[in-house]
Amino acid sequence: MHISDGYIDPATAVVMFAVSIAFLALAWKKVKADYPQSFVALLAISSAFVFSAQMINFQIMPGTSGHLVGATFLAVLLGPYAGMLSMTIILLMQAFFFADGGILAFGANVFNMAIIGVSSYFVIKLLTRNNKSPTRFASSLFAASWLSVVLGSLAAALEMSFSPAYASAGGITVIVPAMLFYHVLIGLGEGAITMTLVMSLQRLQPAIMSSLTIMKGKIK
Amino acid sequence: MTIKKYAIATLVLVVFLAAFIPFASSSPDGLETVVSSLGVQPQIIWQGFMSDYSVSALGSGYVTTLLAGFFGVVFVLTATLALGKAITKKSQGGSEKP
Numbered sequence: 001m002h003i004s005d006g007y008i009d010p011a012t013a014v015v016m017f018a019v020s021i022a023f024l025a026l027a028w029k030k031v032k033a034d035y036p037q038s039f040v041a042l043l044a045i046s047s048a049f050v051f052s053a054q055m056i057n058f059q060i061m062p063g064t065s066g067h068l069v070g071a072t073f074l075a076v077l078l079g080p081y082a083g084m085l086s087m088t089i090i091l092l093m094q095a096f097f098f099a100d101g102g103i104l105a106f107g108a109n110v111f112n113m114a115i116i117g118v119s120s121y122f123v124i125k126l127l128t129r130n131n132k133s134p135t136r137f138a139s140s141l142f143a144a145s146w147l148s149v150v151l152g153s154l155a156a157a158l159e160m161s162f163s164p165a166y167a168s169a170g171g172i173t174v175i176v177p178a179m180l181f182y183h184v185l186i187g188l189g190e191g192a193i194t195m196t197l198v199m200s201l202q203r204l205q206p207a208i209m210s211s212l213t214i215m216k217g218k219i220k
Numbered sequence: 221m222t223i224k225k226y227a228i229a230t231l232v233l234v235v236f237l238a239a240f241i242p243f244a245s246s247s248p249d250g251l252e253t254v255v256s257s258l259g260v261q262p263q264i265i266w267q268g269f270m271s272d273y274s275v276s277a278l279g280s281g282y283v284t285t286l287l288a289g290f291f292g293v294v295f296v297l298t299a300t301l302a303l304g305k306a307i308t309k310k311s312q313g314g315s316e317k318p
Contacts, residue, residue: 001251006263031307040304041222045229047300048293052233055273055289057245064253065245082307089299093292099268156251169258178257182250 001069001152001183002094003109005102009163016159017107023115024088027081035082042208046077047086051093058189066186069152071117072124072145072194077201079213080121087114108159112152119151120144124214138199142191149190153183226301230293237289241282 008016035043050070057065070090075083088110094100101109127140157179161172202209209215248256255262270276270288278284 001249003251004255004262005265007251007255007260035304035308037308040301040308041225043304044226044297044300048229048233048297049236051292051296052237052289055237055244055285055292056240057247057249059245059247060250063247065247065249067249085303085307086300089303090296093295093299095266095268097269097292097295098273098288099264099266099271100273102262103266153250157254160255163260165260166258169260174258175254178254179251182253186250 001109001113001149001156001186002091002101003105003112003156003159005104006165007102007163008105008108008159009165010104012159012162013104013108015107016105016111020088020107020110020115023084024110027084030081031079031085039078039082043078043082043086046074047090050074050087051090053193054090054094060182060185060189064182066182066189068190068193069113069117069149070194071113072120072141072148072190073197075118075121076124076141076194076198076214077208077212080118083118083121084114087117108156112155112159116152116155117148120148121214123147134199134202138195141198142195145194146187146191149187150180150183153179153186226297230290230297233293234286234290237286237293241285241289 050068050073053068053070055067057067060066069087071083071087074086077083078086091101091106091109091114095103095106095109121144123144124137124140127143128136154176157176158172160166161175166172166175198209247253270291272280273288273292274280274284275287278287
């Protein structure tokens, strides 16, 4: 779901940079000096894993693929604010070294994938409020992951629709339904992968999982 | 000890990539499909160093994608370790307890 340069208007790009920087500043304030030393390995290794997993595109229909974003996975493991910073680093490395996602469009990509992505944390909290069973947790993971991809694609569609480049093709009335059409399907992949990863981790590494804030009562 | 842990993690992720890259779809993703169907082209203002996850000196293909993946894993690990260092509590080693 990476926006390349030229897909959005420069003015939109600037606005999205400003919005994303505001969220990142908030996240930075929230995570500073808040984590134990033992957290560093989980942060680094889960981020590197998400980078790798993003390289593996899965086919959703002939001619079109999708790939994991991984922000829900990171938000569950790291919490929403460290997850947002981790996802931003992944996007930065992708843009800088691999030209995956534009440089001008970086702010928009951070918003669509890192910021909207980690909002899954709060969706999961909301969905598991009255029921802490593993089944409820797994289905909430799936739903929140799916929703984050669909909302991210909606945000990308709206950002692109401000660009006059799409006007002749129909603009917003064409971009929004087209983006939602593909990402409703890609989101199913995100949901299935995230749910499988987190539930396997819970089975294999219950100590890590039980220490996470998402498993506790209070939203940090 | 710590370095060994990250070396093992890197190795595991490279093995993961080695196993899955052959099955990865080369079709454009949803956003690319939409944008190109609407006739909009990307404007290249930054080429990156390994554009499209391939090391240009080695052409494109399995080995070069795997190599790009290896570099990416190392870059992300390094950057997030720096982030981790910045956000963890400073009082470590037990000597700073009041």
